[in-house]
Amino acid sequence: MGRKLLLEHIDVSGIETYDVYRNHGGYKSVEKALKTMSAQEVVEEVQKSALRGRGGAGFPTGMKWSFLAKPEGVPRYLVCNADESEPGTFKDRFLMEKLPHLMVEGMITSSYALGANTAYIYIRGEYMFVLDILEKAIAEAYAKGWLGKNILGSGYDLDLHVAPGGGAYICGEETALLESLEGKRGNPRMKPPFPAVKGLYGCPTVVNNVESICAVVPIINIGADEYLKIGTEKSSGTKLISACGNIARPGVYEIELGLSVEDFIYGDEWCRGIANGKKLKALIPGGSSVPILPAHLITSTAAGERRYMSYESLSDGGFASGSMLGSGGFIVFDEDQCIVRNTWNFARFYAHESCGQCSPCREGTSWMEKVLHRLETGKGNMRDIDLLAEINKKIEGNTICPLGDAAAWPVAAAIRHFREEFEWHVTHPNDAITRNYGMLKTPSITL
Amino acid sequence: MISTLETQAKRPPFSPEKLTEVQGVIKQFPEGKQKSAILRVLHIAEEEFGGWLSPETMDYVAELLDIQSIEVYEVATFYTMFNLKPTGKFVFEVCRTGPCMLVGSDEIIDYIKSKLGISAVGETSADGMFTLKTAECLGACGYGPMLQCGKVYHEHLTPAKVDELMDHYRAKYSSSINQN
Ligand SMILES: Cc1cc2nc3c(=O)[nH]c(=O)nc-3n(C[C@H](O)[C@H](O)[C@H](O)COP(=O)(O)O)c2cc1C
Numbered sequence: 001m002g003r004k005l006l007l008e009h010i011d012v013s014g015i016e017t018y019d020v021y022r023n024h025g026g027y028k029s030v031e032k033a034l035k036t037m038s039a040q041e042v043v044e045e046v047q048k049s050a051l052r053g054r055g056g057a058g059f060p061t062g063m064k065w066s067f068l069a070k071p072e073g074v075p076r077y078l079v080c081n082a083d084e085s086e087p088g089t090f091k092d093r094f095l096m097e098k099l100p101h102l103m104v105e106g107m108i109t110s111s112y113a114l115g116a117n118t119a120y121i122y123i124r125g126e127y128m129f130v131l132d133i134l135e136k137a138i139a140e141a142y143a144k145g146w147l148g149k150n151i152l153g154s155g156y157d158l159d160l161h162v163a164p165g166g167g168a169y170i171c172g173e174e175t176a177l178l179e180s181l182e183g184k185r186g187n188p189r190m191k192p193p194f195p196a197v198k199g200l201y202g203c204p205t206v207v208n209n210v211e212s213i214c215a216v217v218p219i220i221n222i223g224a225d226e227y228l229k230i231g232t233e234k235s236s237g238t239k240l241i242s243a244c245g246n247i248a249r250p251g252v253y254e255i256e257l258g259l260s261v262e263d264f265i266y267g268d269e270w271c272r273g274i275a276n277g278k279k280l281k282a283l284i285p286g287g288s289s290v291p292i293l294p295a296h297l298i299t300s301t302a303a304g305e306r307r308y309m310s311y312e313s314l315s316d317g318g319f320a321s322g323s324m325l326g327s328g329g330f331i332v333f334d335e336d337q338c339i340v341r342n343t344w345n346f347a348r349f350y351a352h353e354s355c356g357q358c359s360p361c362r363e364g365t366s367w368m369e370k371v372l373h374r375l376e377t378g379k380g381n382m383r384d385i386d387l388l389a390e391i392n393k394k395i396e397g398n399t400i401c402p403l404g405d406a407a408a409w410p411v412a413a414a415i416r417h418f419r420e421e422f423e424w425h426v427t428h429p430n431d432a433i434t435r436n437y438g439m440l441k442t443p444s445i446t447l
Numbered sequence: 448m449i450s451t452l453e454t455q456a457k458r459p460p461f462s463p464e465k466l467t468e469v470q471g472v473i474k475q476f477p478e479g480k481q482k483s484a485i486l487r488v489l490h491i492a493e494e495e496f497g498g499w500l501s502p503e504t505m506d507y508v509a510e511l512l513d514i515q516s517i518e519v520y521e522v523a524t525f526y527t528m529f530n531l532k533p534t535g536k537f538v539f540e541v542c543r544t545g546p547c548m549l550v551g552s553d554e555i556i557d558y559i560k561s562k563l564g565i566s567a568v569g570e571t572s573a574d575g576m577f578t579l580k581t582a583e584c585l586g587a588c589g590y591g592p593m594l595q596c597g598k599v600y601h602e603h604l605t606p607a608k609v610d611e612l613m614d615h616y617r618a619k620y621s622s623s624i625n626q627n
């Protein structure tokens with residue numbers, strides 16, 4: 001049994017309500033922080049815990065907090081990134097829906113650490129039903145004196161609000177999110193200046209993922225030393241993994257970082273193997289933006305070592321033979337799935353979601369989508385495969401935000417590991433079409 | 448959802464209750480930053496005024512937020528959730544992205560098309576009841592295939608479940624008509 005820090009009480013009935021949550025140790029981190037610690041001490045504790053951002057990039061949370069500028073007389077903001085739109089990722093929804101008070105508690109403790117008196121949770125517009133749940137929890141927290149003026153008599157004030165998006169993946173990128181929260185189109189800003197210096201309304205702002213903010217609660221409760229005992233040397237603590245695709249038991253699991261990938265896929269406690277007794281073909285371990293891994297690189301690395309669910313082990317081998325932990329969106333493919341079709345599907349996603357500001361991204365993503373569609377439907381030729389690589393190079397590194405890269409890299413990885421399957425679509429144009437839905441048996445080619 | 452139905456023909460302005468709600472949203476942001484309320488207000492306006500944002504509705508929102516109409520058009524056209532033309536009484540938005548495709552979203556989309564007798568995504572059934580749209584990943588990847596209708600997620604879809612859903616929404620519509 002792995003240790004649970006976020007989902008410890010998930011099975012308690014009524015845990016979404018204030019009383020039950022409070023009776024199970026809820027809001028203790030706020031008491032501890034506001035009554036016994038200075039804001040700086042909270043920041044230091046989070047720094048010491050080595051918590052890495054759970055939104056995808058894995059940037060150390062404590063370090064980000066320490067960068068926050070503190071000019072006199074200028075408000076500072078904490079903004080929670082609840083835009084969760086990376087395909088394969090549904091863990092933040094799970095946290096907020098089932099444990100809304102953990103989200104609220106994390107926001108209070110974190111805002112106190114940063115000296116923010118106003119904080120926002122920016123939630124994707126499609127999660128309007130989750131927004132209702134959060135607002136109910138927030139109202140309860142105000143009523144019980146955890147929000148508002150002079151919280152616990154400490155002299156610290158905090159207002160917390162939830163703001164919905166309108167359906168745009170790009171608003172998960174932190175500067176696009178801030179634009180959106182200011183009521184504009186979600187076009188990412190040039191960095192620098194970073195949000196820590198110039199964020200919401202031009203004021204110093206920290207943007208953190210839902211899970212990062214929730215993780216602050218156990219870190220303050222048990223202390224950084226205890227937190228560091230969980231996980232691996234480079235990946236401390238626990239992580240939520242949202243597992244989906246062709247597995248027997250999809251869902252959200254809290255794992256101790258460092259669990260083996262094999263145990264996670266086949267273990268009884270987690271995914272329970274591939275659905276319908278099929279064989280594992282490929283894995284995207286951290287959301288659609290990270291490289292796909294073929295079967296032989298999933299449970300072990302290219303060097304033949306066991307592969308673990310951690311930042312360092314999943315990226316072992318770099319882009320040549322590794323991937324990334326990313327957002328924890330764990331997408332499993334069985335033997336019947338068509339990699340070309342899936343690559344095209346994701347390319348269509350990025351083409352649809354490009355904000356259109358930079359031409360390499362706007363044009364490149366839709367070109368990739370068109371070329372991949374051609375290949376997928378049996379109308380492509382061999383040169384198209386190399387053309388994709390060329391388009392990739394034109395996008396990579398030439399854009400304002402990382403969406404361009406996020407669109408390009410998975411295509412490159414798919415071709416790297418499954419080139420034969422792309423070629424097969426060119427040499428078997430008629431069969432390529434019949435395989436469209438991935439429902440037919442994989443033809444006899446060596447994958 | 449029912450409230451949308453009751454207000455099919457409704458046009459600006461908001462009722463006094465809705466206006467109070469909107470004022471509350473504006474107050475969540477600092478003085479002079481009322482534009483921050485725009486997305487939330489557009490969602491409310493869409494729900495109140497017939498399920499889509501007419502130019503009249505957008506101009507009204509601009510007035511409420513004391514900003515230029517163009518600022519509202521800019522935003523309404525950027526975000527995919529907003530309907531800029533009238534839709535059926537219920538909009539089914541089926542997720543079409545990778546993880547849902549792995550578990551059969553394409554088949555569900557085809558099934559809904561044939562049930563509604565429409566030839567393409569984006570069309571509305573002849574009786575004006577359902578519009579089929581597709582959406583990108585809605586954060587329900589482990590529970591696919593799935594669709595969103597209004598605020599509600601319907602997950603683990605099968606053809607039989609789609610049949611049930613259509614009956615459910617038809618019944619909901621009939622009872623809302625009978626109430627009026
Ligand atoms: C295109 C794009 C989409 C992103 N989407 C999300 C998202 O949905 N949720 C999220 O927390 N971070 C997302 N990020 C990462 C954010 O920019 C930012 O790094 C993150 O919110 C920081 O929080 P963390 O350090 O706690 O992970 C996205 C980044 C990019 C480039």
Ligand code: SF4
Nearest residue numbers: 355357358361399401
């Ligand atoms: S890389 Fe793409 S999504 Fe990012 S700013 Fe440029 S056009 Fe917009």
Ligand code: FES
Nearest residue numbers: 542547585587588
């Ligand atoms: S892929 Fe359909 S909800 Fe995520």
